[in-house]
Amino acid sequence: MGVESVDSLEPRPVSTTPTDAELVARCREGEQAAWDALTARYVDLVYSVARRSGLASAYAGDVVQEVFLALYRNLGRLRRAERLLPWLLKSARRESWRQVRRQRAAKGREQARARAEADPGRLPVEALVELEEEQTVREAYGAIGERCRRLLDALFFSGEKRPYAEIADELDMRVGSIGPTRKRCLEELRVALERLGFGPDAGGKGKRR
Amino acid sequence: MSDDAKRWQQAVEAAAGGEAKGDPWAAFARRILEARRRGRDDRAPTRVLRRAQAIWQDSRKPKAARWLKVIADSFVDPMPALRGARGARLLRLEAGPLTLDVRVDPRPDGGTHLHVALVPASAGQVRALVAPAKRASRVQLDAHGTGTLDLAADAREIVLLVVADGEEIARTPRIPLRR
Numbered sequence: 001m002g003v004e005s006v007d008s009l010e011p012r013p014v015s016t017t018p019t020d021a022e023l024v025a026r027c028r029e030g031e032q033a034a035w036d037a038l039t040a041r042y043v044d045l046v047y048s049v050a051r052r053s054g055l056a057s058a059y060a061g062d063v064v065q066e067v068f069l070a071l072y073r074n075l076g077r078l079r080r081a082e083r084l085l086p087w088l089l090k091s092a093r094r095e096s097w098r099q100v101r102r103q104r105a106a107k108g109r110e111q112a113r114a115r116a117e118a119d120p121g122r123l124p125v126e127a128l129v130e131l132e133e134e135q136t137v138r139e140a141y142g143a144i145g146e147r148c149r150r151l152l153d154a155l156f157f158s159g160e161k162r163p164y165a166e167i168a169d170e171l172d173m174r175v176g177s178i179g180p181t182r183k184r185c186l187e188e189l190r191v192a193l194e195r196l197g198f199g200p201d202a203g204g205k206g207k208r209r
Numbered sequence: 210m211s212d213d214a215k216r217w218q219q220a221v222e223a224a225a226g227g228e229a230k231g232d233p234w235a236a237f238a239r240r241i242l243e244a245r246r247r248g249r250d251d252r253a254p255t256r257v258l259r260r261a262q263a264i265w266q267d268s269r270k271p272k273a274a275r276w277l278k279v280i281a282d283s284f285v286d287p288m289p290a291l292r293g294a295r296g297a298r299l300l301r302l303e304a305g306p307l308t309l310d311v312r313v314d315p316r317p318d319g320g321t322h323l324h325v326a327l328v329p330a331s332a333g334q335v336r337a338l339v340a341p342a343k344r345a346s347r348v349q350l351d352a353h354g355t356g357t358l359d360l361a362a363d364a365r366e367i368v369l370l371v372v373a374d375g376e377e378i379a380r381t382p383r384i385p386l387r388r
Contacts, residue, residue, distance in 0.1 A: 032265050039261040047253035061257040068261040072268060134248035137241055156225040157245045183218060190217045193241070200237035 017143055024081035038084075039068055041142070045085075045135045046092040052131075053096035053123055055103075063099055067091045085135060093123050133198075140192035147171070148185035155182060275379040277302035277309055277371070284388065304379045307332055307371060313386060319362030321386050323348070325369065330354025333373030340366045340383070360386070 018026075018037070026034035046067050050060035070091055078087070123131075141149055154167045155178075168175045193199065220238035228235075281301040298313040312324040325335050325348055335348040337358055348369075350356040360367070364386055371379040 035265045036262050039258060039264075043253045043258045043261055044248065044251065047257060048248070048251035051251045057254070061254070061260070064253060064257050064261055065264075068264055072264050130244070130247065133240060133244045137244040138248050141245070153245075153249075156221055156242060157249070161226070186218050186221055187214050189241075190214060200233035 017139070019082065020084040021081040024075060024078060024084065027075050035072075038071075041139065042084075042088055042135070043068075044138060045131060046088060048131055048134065049089065049092035049123060049128075050096045050099070052127060053093070053100060055096060055099055059099050059103070060096075063092060063095045066095045070095075085132065089128050089131060093128065096123070136193070136196050136198050140189055140196055140198070143192040143195070144185060144188040148181075148188055151178070151181060152185050152189065275304040275307075277304045277307065277369075277379050277381045279382070300384065302381055307379055309335070309369065309371065309379075309381065311369065311381075311384070313384070316359070321360040321364055323358040323360065323367070325350075325356055325358070327354040327371065333371045333378060336370045336372055338368040338370065339364045340368075 018034075020038070020041075023034045023038045023041075027038065043064060046064045047060050050063035051057070055063065067088065071088070078084070144152075150171055151167070154162060154170065164175050164178050168178055173181070216232075216234040217238065220232075220234040221242070223235060224238040224242050279300060280303050281299070283297075283299040296315055300311040300313070302309045302311070306329070308328040310326040310328075314322040314324070316322050323337070327333070327335060327350060330350070330353055332354070334350060335356065337346045337348060337360075338344075339346065339360060341363070346358055346360075348356040348358045366383045366385045367381075368383055369381045370377050
């Protein structure tokens with residue numbers, strides 16, 4: 001079994017992913033790859049909003065389509081492209097609510113009654129805060145390597161404690177290298193979160209820049 | 210390893226093991242773990258992402274496709290050989306190797322009869338977008354690449370699309386049907 005050098009325990013530089021503002025600017029210049037990157041970055045977020053508004057998968061897919069169509073049409077008009085995340089959250093929430101109302105109308109319920117209800121299909125603001133956190137973690141995960149993602153998920157995020165031997169077998173790595181790799185990957189994740197302005201404070205809350 | 214890195218690692222391991230510590234790092238680690246777990250539950254299917262990415266191409270088709278340029282228009286410049294075609298309008302449009310000839314004949318009932326000829330004949334099919342009704346009609350082309358289409362009296366202008374394998378490869382500018 002080889003010995004890990006001290007250097008190998010240092011975090012590798014986290015890949016520098018383009019900011020939202022950079023991607024929007026590149027979209028405006030007609031670069032399709034920038035659009036692909038933007039949609040890949042936020043598709044899970046928009047889909048989550050729709051699903052947590054109570055929509056079935058197919059309808060959630062429609063919400064994603066409507067929201068990104070609106071984004072495409074507004075690319076040239078977005079004044080603060082760095083505020084894309086709240087813009088998308090707001091649009092997804094509004095479009096999800098529209099879908100919920102459409103479904104109710106289709107089911108023949110009285111629209112007046114639906115309006116009188118206290119917006120049961122509309123996501124509460126607290127849920128949006130959670131979704132924003134999830135998006136930040138998703139982006140931090142996107143900035144670390146695939147191997148690190150798989151290892152951290154297997155070690156910490158699966159919800160159950162798994163034996164190292166099983167994880168090593170699954171990831172095709174030596175059992176002895178799991179410990180050092182785990183340290184390096186956790187550090188990469190911490191650095192990536194920090195770059196996104198997410199770190200511990202008195203309440204344990206992160207704040208996105 | 211920095212102090213922050215050590216605290217973070219200990220906090221993640223404690224949070225993953227369900228240990229409840231009260232310091233900010235422990236609370237932060239718990240939030241990250243919970244956010245990751247929640248986020249993994251609601252991942253969009255690949256087809257949803259593909260549809261969203263396709264918005265780009267779908268919205269830019271007219272730019273991606275070639276514009277057929279008007280080479281000759283008998284409304285603008287009557288051609289000697291065509292002067293006998295009383296009342297008919299003749300157009301020739303080109304884009305790269307494609308040539309589309311269009312003859313527009315007014316019908317007695319106020320409608321319009323279109324005759325199109327696509328060269329090369331195997332280049333594709335022709336579809337017509339009719340305004341103001343925004344109807345789309347397929348022009349059935351024969352082996353020679355020619356076909357006809359009758360338009361109702363309310364049709365004011367058309368755009369003709371050349372489609373190959375389901376993809377638009379060229380389109381005309383708007384063609385008014387009346388002078």
